[in-house]
Amino acid sequence: MKTFDCDHCGQPLFFENVQCLRCGSALAFLPDRLALAAIEPVGGVEGTWRRRAAEGREAGSRNYRLCSNNTEHQACNFAVPADDPNPLCVSCRQTRILPDLSVPRNRDRWYRIEVAKRRLFYTLARLGLVAVEPPGSERDGPVFEFLADLPGQQVLTGHCEGVITLNVAEADDAERVARRIALHEPYRTLLGHLRHESGHYYWDRLILEGGRTGDFRAMFGDERIDYGQALDAYYAAGGAAPGWQERHVSAYATSHPWEDWAETWAHYLHMVDLLETASSYNTRLALPGQAAHDVEQVINPFDAGTADFHRLVEQWVPLTLLLNSLNRSLGQDDAYPFALSGRALEKLRFVHDLIESRPAGEQVAGSCQAQAAAR
Template sequence: MMPLLPSPVNLLPSPVNLLPSPTTARAFSCACGRPVFFRNSQCLACKRALGYAPLRGTLLALEPLRGGRWRQAGAPVRGSARYQRCANLNSAAACNWLLDAGEVAAGETLCRCCRLTRTVPDLTRPEASVWWNRIEQAKRRLVSTLLGLKLPVRSRAEDPELGLAFDLLLAPPEGPAVITGHANGVIMLDASEADDANREKRRSDLHEPYRTLLGHLRHECGHYYWQLLVLPSAQWLEPCRALFGDDREDYSAALQRHYEQGPPADWGQRFVSAYASCHPWEDWAETWAHYLHLVDTLDTARSFGLDGERVELSYERFGPEVLADAGDGASDPDAAGFLQLINSWMELTGVLNELSRSMGMADFYPFVLSAPAVRKLHLVHRVVRSAAAG
């Protein structure tokens, strides 16, 4: 499939309205002034300990206190927040997240992200520790975005009925294979997806333009939030069925048809990916994943002073008419904000694709966003905003 963005037009300059500050910041500085990054647990310049405070959405430079506690560097000795480092800091997961005083008082030793992992891969297996580390890195990225969007993120211990859990599994040598998927709040991931060569072979065999650990996690959590936010909602269920299709369609039959016959020839005109065309549930999950792709990438770009409004490339922009078929798009108070988000994404990825090609790499974002796909992204955006407000 061809590189997948509308043809550029340079007749008019892009609007100069700036997007809001990042929802989830990605650029940080140590107390010594040097830049540090989301996954860092120590500043490479001054060797100071670092920890990510998930509810504050920031990476903190730390100073030790008695009893294994920590405070933010430079904060007053009295009255400042006290933290504890995640017990997985020194495990293969190498978690740099912090627990706040309330979590510690409740007897927790694992951070909000690590508590979501219900099953770790069999660490006696070769490479399992490396794979677990890669999966947890991707999961921390996912969970930080979910928290930044103010979506509900509760573990099974906190909410046995509706909480979220991750089972990271390895198939036994004699089989059967592990099937990555979601069932009633439990996300099952084949841990061998963390093996780059194995994952690339599967991507090639399935003719996919994109396959990553983070993409898997974003997709599967889309199924979870469908069940949590859409299925029981009088506000969103019917609009989603109108736009994505009737989720009561036989799922097994739809998957079998997809793998036997492939996607419809015109899938690119209606869906964000070929796989999205196989069933309304997968359409929702793929669209949800793409929404998280664009939100987090734009957050990262804006964190470092970049955004799609400032690049020297102007695309034919989506206007309000693209939202009309979303039902009541005209009544959405954030319609203009969403259009700015999606247009900035188109312009930024146009440049990022060219940068990837300059390195001889595959396109950074190898997808086209058709008008129907944008309408679906808009509905996901509205569901997310509604959950955050509620």
């Protein structure tokens, strides 16, 4: 995720900001521009906003409303074009079911999940995988259901026929850490969950409907093996067999080819998002011991002409070393607790090439991939 600047005064901003601390401007993220912008009310039209004028630039000509999840719950900072009849922004309208908001803890859980989901939306939009202005004021991309456990009824996080379900308990830090430890996972975050589950959704769109199942099987294995039995065997064995690092990005990726794909997909989204963040800070990288002339600027993977996979990987390795070194300096665990083998990199390249060469007009197909209860 890149950093933003207030386009009225130049103050650095973060994606979730709703007000500039320097000039006091109200802020909103404009999905049609993929930009966090200073906004001002439109005179005589209640509840309508436009981009605020700045020195050398007139006020924006397009009018917006704030997402109704902002006006009603202060839970969103996305704007909606004023001529769009849908009261929800393009991210919030993807959410079909909310947890019971009369339960106090669920409001905070919902807010945290939506923050992560908006970050996922941004990355998918930057990759051209989700529409920022869906036709007919509808939604594009996966549909989300955020549910809480009920007595005798446990919610499973997973994907089925275009719908991603997330157990809202994952928004509780203590619960998420407990599950991470119990399942021997080095990494478990809300954003990581959503990226993983979006991989199942895009398997349907890009692999199944794109006619790429043969290529997929050659790279990841045959997904037609029984999914439930494969996951049961994985958990019964206590996780992955020794040596899994030689072919997979994570231990869980060994459980089934679908999960190998979803873990690799999530990893690719980690990669492009972190590289964009580093690029927005004008980060320059070199491994310890390299000559001064080998130092180079981190590229923005979304800029035209920079999406060469080999170059992304060349910068990814020292960037993650830097990230982990910074974390260790603060006494924290590694933020990126992975090491990518040659085979794992081939799978990441597969994802990269598929996104870069995808055909237009893919449609969602039905395929259920619900994760085991422990996940």
